[in-house]
Amino acid sequence: MNTMEMQPGEIGSLSARIYNKVREGLIVGNFAPGERLLMQDLAEQLGTSVTPVREACLRLVSEQALELRSGRFVIVPELSRGRYVQIKLIRMALEGLAAELAVDNVGKEDTKQLETFHSAFVASEKAGDFEAARTANRSFHFGVYRLSRMPMLIGQIESMWVSMGPILNVYYREIPHEYVGAQEHEHLMEALRTGNKKKARAAIENDIERAATSLLRYFDERELA
Helix, strand or coil: CCCCCCCCCCCCCHHHHHHHHHHHHHHCCCCCCCCEEEHHHHHHHHCCCHHHHHHHHHHHHHCCCCEECCCCEEECCCCCHHHHHHHHHHHHHHHHHHHHHHCCCCCHHHHHHHHHHHHHHHHHHHHCCHHHHHHHHHHHHHHHHHHHCCHHHHHHHHHHHHHHHHHHHHHHHHCCCCCCCHHHHHHHHHHHHHCCHHHHHHHHHHHHHHHHHHHHHHHHHCCCC
16 A cells, blocks of 8 residues: 655645545555555554544445445455446446536647647556556546536546546556557547537447456456456
């Protein structure tokens, strides 16, 4: 697990700030499936008491991002085919909708920013810098989703990415994958430029579906139901 620390000037209640720290760690893939997070260790890393850490972890448990196993620790959910398929289907529905809605609000400056994120993603993949690739990929996707101008929808998508982050940890470390996302990103940008809602939705759905092939094969080979 990566070391975390609170930064000066962070706002919000202590529990909320810890929640955001752990949640962000899950999204970016800092935690692996099955990893045990000791609340006392988290408290020491964050320089706080156990109580706000427990409150933050219980909030993530209620969102099904973590599992409570005892009063002392929580677990990142284990890899399973069934859990992944649920996440995939929900992501396709929500993210496809967000991409479709983004078509109505995208401007030239938005597309330039998306192109910058996409270029960073491609360069990081080629260099084998998978942490940078995950960061750039997330920036690209949420750059699109924010254009939907629907905060509630974006919040639901973020929740799916919290659950997806640990799976991507395994995807990049252990699974040979032919598809990395560049082609469908390009299709999505073309759809945004031409105002084609149907193609924008299809690009996101295809992006998720194509990445699923290697993951599903991995689950089946290891009989991870």
